[in-house]
Amino acid sequence: MADSGGGSLWARYKRADSTLIAFSLIGSTLVILSFLALATITLTQLADLPFLIKVATDTRVINSILLTFGAGLTVVFILLLFGTPLAYVLARTHSRVNSLVEALIDIPLVLPHTVAGIMVYLLFMQRGLLGAPFKEIGIVFEDAFPGIVVAMLFVSIPFYVNTVREGFQKVPVHIENVARTLGATRFRAFILIVLPLSARQILNGSVLAWGRAISEFAAVIMIAYYPMIVSTLIYYRFTTGGLRESSAIAFLMILASFSIFLVLRIATRYLGRYDDRV
Amino acid sequence: MIAFDHVSIALGDFTLEDISFTVKKGEYFFIIGPSGAGKTILLEAIAGLHVPDQGRIxxxxxxxxxxxxxxxxxxxxxxxxxxxxHMTVEKNIAFxxxxxxLPLPEIKNTVEGLLSRFGIEHLRSRATLTLSGGEMQRVALARALAIDPDVLLLDEPLSALDPGMKEHFIHVLKDIHQENGLTIIQVSHDRHEILSLGTRMALVMDGCLEQEGSVRQVYAAPASRRVAGFIGYENVIDGVVVSSRDGECLIDVSGVILRTSCTIPEGRKVTFCIGADEIVVHPIEAQVAGDENAVRGVVTAVSQAGYLTRVRIDAGITFSAVMVREAADTMALKVGSPVLFTIRKTAIRIIGQ
Known part of the structure; x- marks a missing residue:
């Protein structure tokens, strides 16, 4: 109401909600923090444009960014395939097993990422419970693309599954029930009713999981230091080449991630929005 | 047509227990009961959405x-x-x-037929969330009827409509029932709907079937005190049979003697119910016909309920009566007014008989 216009400044001030003002002031601390961080790195990079361009055209940097995004996409693809059915089961059943499964899924949320990395490494190393049989069919995780993917996957699962589960829960069971009485099998009702109605949540879950995946560092380097994902590369350059080089890569990563998120948001503005009344 | 044979279903904390009833082809069957009694689960079980833990459907x-x-x-x-x-009206009905x-031309035909039958042709391309309650109701009915079902299940379909709309849809449902010879099972709270549409009914309470029978039967002879209360009898009264002769008996209710038709032996305790609209209030000096029960009492409360006036009368025990407002005004009823009220013999319905 404070900004509803009209009247003098004094009148506006008198109408303003003191709680909202106080909260805004307190909350802005965080916004300022983010803004300053962004501004600092942007300004330093723009001040040294030729160097930034040199780093941006470095094939190792480009490859690393592509590798990171590619691995993130692979993770999203795996999650769509395996996480979606899991989310549906969790959303639609009410067994005691569910809370156990949900707790298991959430484990990466409450663990230091190095711990997650060790868990993934132990499982997927060449002598590991899953690493060994995969090695038989020629898939090795240590210092290889599959290793990056499993590490990223492990830490992204809760972001995808929880978001999509909430989306499925928001689709009223009644709607699904009606579809079934009208002749749709449960699977068709899922495909034709539940899926389109939770498209937005599936997208949100995918974006969250992708963001989480590409930002993973600790878990990834445990099993796959090479090929270097961006986080590894930045850390490596930081320890060898210093701040100048690593912050240039960091800035490029910011640009790339930002543009992808922006494009995604704009492209999917209307996806799955049926409840906005005309 | 539809039969529940000792069906039990457990869902979380809720259980339907040992439910048996039958609905014959072409009946308009009502399932009634308080909220949380399991009526919707019963409907969903007929639709196949719950598998019985025990028994057969x-x-x-x-x-x-x-x-x-x-x-x-x-x-x-x-x-x-x-x-x-996420679908238009048309696509909802075609689903x-x-x-x-079915072949596309046939789908188109059926949908057109339903759109015109329910007078919603102009809504065909509308998004469903932009419709009014009455329009949504029509689309939902059209969608359910599109597959030409043997049985139509309605879960309180009229409860969200305003009174005028409700009356309209009672006629719509009556037509659907008669034209298609459809078996309809409807969950409801509303006495008016039941009496307007129902042929038979079942009463469910706390997951158990309390009573099943024709609408007339259930209203004439409620199986239990709580059935009587639930279907709207405001006077549920305990008494003792003090005389029983030739199919007629006298029941003593705290000193008031009421006459009714029954064959219950002397000395037996009985519970009976009387509709508030079946108690007729007269001025205290009125003369009444000899075979009706006439009781004197004092008004203890008068309240307005729409076009009706609700009166509570103390005659040793309290009776609830409703009368048209005009009559109450003419008699100038107020708290403390002495009145005479009459109850027909047939209005006294012994519970559990």
């Missing part, structure tokens, strides 16, 4: 307990209509036909 004499909803040919309309929000893989 029979459709047309065939055990369908294990048959999934998509193969039962049962239409379902929920209270919230549950339209598909069932598409699921049954």
């Amino acid at each position: 029979l459709l047309a004499g065939k055990d369908v307990s294990m048959i999934p909803p998509e193969q039962r040919g049962v239409g379902l309309v929920y209270q919230d209509y549950s339209l598909f929000p 069932g036909l598409k699921m049954h893989h």
Whole structure:
């Protein structure tokens, strides 16, 4: 109401909600923090444009960014395939097993990422419970693309599954029930009713999981230091080449991630929005 | 047509216990009961959405307990209509036909027919969330009828409509029932709907079947005190039979003697109910016919309920009566007014008989 216009400044001030003002002031601390961080790195990079361009055209940097995004996409693809059915089961059943499964899924949320990395490494190393049989069919995780993917996957699962589960829960069971009485099998009702109605949540879950995946560092380097994902590369350059080089890569990563998120948001503005009344 | 044979279903903390009843082909059957009694679960079980833990559900004499909803040919309309929000009105109605893989021209024909039958042609391309309650109701009915179901299940379909709309839809439902010879099972709270539409009814309370019978039967002889209370009898009274002769007995209620037809032996305790509209209030000096029960009492409360006036009268025990407002005004009823009231013999319905 404070900004509803009209009247003098004094009148506006008198109408303003003191709680909202106080909260805004307190909350802005965080916004300022983010803004300053962004501004600092942007300004330093723009001040040294030729160097930034040199780093941006470095094939190792480009490859690393592509590798990171590619691995993130692979993770999203795996999650769509395996996480979606899991989310549906969790959303639609009410067994005691569910809370156990949900707790298991959430484990990466409450663990230091190095711990997650060790868990993934132990499982997927060449002598590991899953690493060994995969090695038989020629898939090795240590210092290889599959290793990056499993590490990223492990830490992204809760972001995808929880978001999509909430989306499925928001689709009223009644709607699904009606579809079934009208002749749709449960699977068709899922495909034709539940899926389109939770498209937005599936997208949100995918974006969250992708963001989480590409930002993973600790878990990834445990099993796959090479090929270097961006986080590894930045850390490596930081320890060898210093701040100048690593912050240039960091800035490029910011640009790339930002543009992808922006494009995604704009492209999917209307996806799955049926409840906005005309 | 539909039979529940000792069906028990447990869902979380809730259980339906040992439910048996039958609905014959072409009946308009009502399931009534308080909120949380399990009425919706009962409907969903008919639709195949819950598998019984015990017992069998029979459709047309065939055990369908294990048959999934998509193969039962049962239409379902929920209270919230549950339209598909991502489809237009037209696509909602066509959904069932598409699921049954009917040829496109036939789907188009059926949908056109239903759109015009319910007078909603102009809504065909509308998104369902932009419709009014009455419009949603029409679309939901059209969608359920599109698959030409043997049974139509209605879960409190009229409760969200305003009174005028409600009256209109009672006629719509009556027409659907008569034209298609459809078996309809409807969950309701509303006495008016039941008396306007129902042929038979079942009363469910706390997951158990309390009574099943024709609407007339249930209203004439409620099986228990709580059935009587639930279906709207405001006077549920305990008494003792003090005389029983030639199919007629006298019941003593705290000193008031009421005469009714019954064959219950002397000395037996009975509970009976009387509708508030069956107690007729007269001025204290009025003369009344000899074979009606006439009781004197004092008004203890007068309140307005729409066009009606609700009166509580103390005659040793308290009776509730309703009368048209005009009559109450003419008699200038107020707290403390002495009155005479009459109750026909047939209005006294012994519970559990």
